[in-house]
Amino acid sequence: MALALFANSSAAQTGEPDEPEANPGRPTVSTPATLTPVGYFQFETGVLGANHSPEFSSRFGLNEVIKFSVAPRLELIAAGEPIAHFTAGGTAANKIADVFLGAQAVVYRGEGVKPTIAASYFHRVYDGGAPELDYGSPTNSILLLASADVHGFHYDANAIFTELVQEPVRRAQFGQTLSISHALPAKFSVSGEIWHFTQPFLRGNAVGNLWAVGYNARKTLVLDAGFNRGLTGTSTRWEVFAGFTYLLPHRIF
Numbered sequence: 386m387a388l389a390l391f392a393n394s395s396a397a398q399t400g401e402p403d404e405p406e407a408n409p410g411r412p413t414v415s416t417p418a419t420l421t422p423v424g425y426f427q428f429e430t431g432v433l434g435a436n437h438s439p440e441f442s443s444r445f446g447l448n449e450v451i452k453f454s455v456a457p458r459l460e461l462i463a464a465g466e467p468i469a470h471f472t473a474g475g476t477a478a479n480k481i482a483d484v485f486l487g488a489q490a491v492v493y494r495g496e497g498v499k500p501t502i503a504a505s506y507f508h509r510v511y512d513g514g515a516p517e518l519d520y521g522s523p524t525n526s527i528l529l530l531a532s533a534d535v536h537g538f539h540y541d542a543n544a545i546f547t548e549l550v551q552e553p554v555r556r557a558q559f560g561q562t563l564s565i566s567h568a569l570p571a572k573f574s575v576s577g578e579i580w581h582f583t584q585p586f587l588r589g590n591a592v593g594n595l596w597a598v599g600y601n602a603r604k605t606l607v608l609d610a611g612f613n614r615g616l617t618g619t620s621t622r623w624e625v626f627a628g629f630t631y632l633l634p635h636r637i638f
Contacts, residue, residue, distance in 0.1 A: 404604055405422045405425050405604070405605060405632055405634055405636070406422065406604045406605065406632065407421075407427060407604065407605050407606065407607050407630045407631065407632040408420065408421050408422075408427070408630075408632075409429065409599070409607050409609070409630035410429055410450060410452070410630075411429045411431055411450065411609060411628055411630060412431060412595075412597050412609050412610075412611055412626050412627075412628060413541070413562070413564040413576060413578045413595055413597065414520075414543075414560075414562045414564075414578060414580045414593075414595065415541040415542065415543050415562040415563065415564035415578060415580070416489075416505070416528065416530055416541065416543055417530070417532045417541045418491065418500070418501040418502060418503035418530035418531055418532040418541065419491075419501050419503075419532055420452075420454045420457070420458070420459075420460040420489065420491060420503075421452050421453070421454045421460060421632065422454065422632070423454045423455070423456060423457055424454070424636040424637050424638050425453070425454070425632055425633060425634070425635075425636055425637070426451065426452070426453050426632075426633045426637070427451070427452040427453070427630065427631070427632045427633070428449065428450075428451055428630070428631045428632075428633070429449070429450040429451075429452070429628065429629075429630045430447075430448070430449050430628050430629055430630075430631070431447075431448050431609075431626055431627060431628020431629070432445070432446070432447055432448070432626065432627055432628060433445070433446055433448060433624060433625070433626040434624065434625050434626070435518060435621045435623065435624040435625075436621070436622060436623055437615075437621065437622035437623065438516070438518065438519070438620075438621040438622070439587060439619055440473060440516035440517060441471045441472060441473040441516040442472050442473065443471065443472045444469060444470070444471040444472075444515075444516065444518075445469070445470045445471070446466045446468065446469035446470070446482060446515075447466060447467050447468050447469075448464075448465070448466045448628075449464070449465055449466070449467060450462065450463070450464045451463045451464075453637075457491075458490055458491040458494075459488065459489075459490050459491075460488065460489045460490075461487075461488050462485075462486070462487045462488060462489060462505070462507070463484070463485070463486055463487075464484070464485045464487075464507070465482070465483065465484040465485065465511075466481070466482030466483065466484075466513070466515070467481060467482075468480075468481060468482075469481070469482040469513070469515040471515060471516055473516050480513050480514055480515040481511075481513040481515075482513040482515040482517075482522075483509055483511060483512055483513050483515075483517075483522045484509070484510050484511035484513075485507045485508065485509050485510065485526075486507065486508060486510050487505055487506050487507030487508065487526070488505065488506060489503055489504070489505035489528075489530070490503060490504055490505070491503045492504060495532075495533055497533070497534055498533055498534065498535050499533065500531040500532060500533035501531070501532050501533065502529075502530070502531055503529075503530045503531075503532075504527070504528065504529055504530065505526075505527070505528045505530065506525075506526065506527055506528075507523075507525070507526040507528075508524070508525055508526075509522060509523065509524050509525075518621050518624070519582060519584070519591030519593065519615065519619070519620050519621050520547075520558070520560060520582040520584075520591060521547075521549050521558065521582075521584070521586075522549075523547035523548055523549055523558065524547075524548045524549070524550050524555075525547065525548045526545065526546070526547040526548075527545075527546045527547075528543050528544070528545050528546075529543065529544040529545075530542070530543050531543075537567065537568075538565055538566065538567050539565070539566045539567070540563065540564065540565050540566070541562075541563075541564045541566075542561075542562065542563050542564075543560070543561070543562040544560075544561055545558075545559065545560035545561070545562070545582070546558075546559060546560075547559075547560070549585060549586065551586055554586075556585035556586065557585065558582060558583050558584075558585055559582070559583050560580065560581060560582040560583070561580070561581050562578060562579075562580040562581075563578065563579055563580070564576055564577070564578040564595075565577055565578070566599075572600055572601040572602075573598060573599065573600055573601075574598065574599040574600075574601075575596070575597070575598055575599075576595075576596070576597045576598075576599065576611075577594075577595070577596050578593075578594070578595040578596075578597075579592075579593075579594055579595075580592070580593050580595070584619055587619050589617065589618070589619035590617055590619070591615065591617060591619055591620040591621075592615070592616040592617050592620060593613050593614060593615050593616060593620055593621075593624075594613070594614050594616060595611060595612070595613040595614075596611050596612060596613075597609055597610065597611025597612075597626075598610060598611060604632075605631060605632040605633075605634050606629060606630070606631050606632075607629065607630045608627075608628075608629045609626075609627065609628055609629065609630070610626065610627040610628075611625075611626060611627075612624060612625045612626070613625075613626075
């Protein structure tokens with residue numbers, strides 16, 4: 386999600402910006418097609434609380450995504466949830482949730498209304514066994530991504546193809562997301578998103594509407610907060626979240 390918006394999205398498309406700028410991917414489900422500046426670590430850190438889901442009655446977790454672009458068109462990504470506290474079936478528990486490793490590559494570098502097109506792949510390297518949100522915990526994921534600026538608005542659109550496993554059964558899952566952001570005065574921004582995932586093991590569909598506000602504290606630090614409302618009976622009813630994106634302003638190479 387481009388909470389840092391237009392200056393950041395254009396800077397992220399160059400391998401060596403004059404000044405490093407954060408390019409947030411949180412807190413939306415959508416992921417931007419643009420990458421972070423080459424040679425800098427970016428940390429996306431947040432908390433998320435949720436209730437009334439098919440897998441749990443309440444859930445609170447810490448989440449972390451680390452990104453590092455090794456080239457103007459290639460970014461390495463690690464994502465995980467260090468701790469998740471949840472209540473399911475009347476029992477409360479704490480678990481380390483899943484860990485994913487992946488990479489994202491830019492296929493076509495756009496500018497302005499011409500979208501940047503990218504593709505990414507993720508593999509789950511650790512299954513913590515904590516109950517998941519609407520879209521589950523895929524073993525393998527492939528994403529096709531597009532991002533562009535149109536008439537003062539920025540959009541990120543994703544098509545998502547994943548593999549869900551409940552041994553010994555493996556099933557395909559499909560998802561679509563669209564996030565639209567707009568800059569506000571005084572370094573603020575607002576984002577709205579609609580997203581959909583099939584739920585092959587529930588034979589249902591999860592659909593949600595997400596809203597978030599962002600604040601560019603400085604070029605390397607973007608704060609965010611918002612909520613998501615599930616729109617179907619098998620969607621998590623409410624999610625609230627807050628966090629930040631921080632680009633470490635020290636180039637590794």
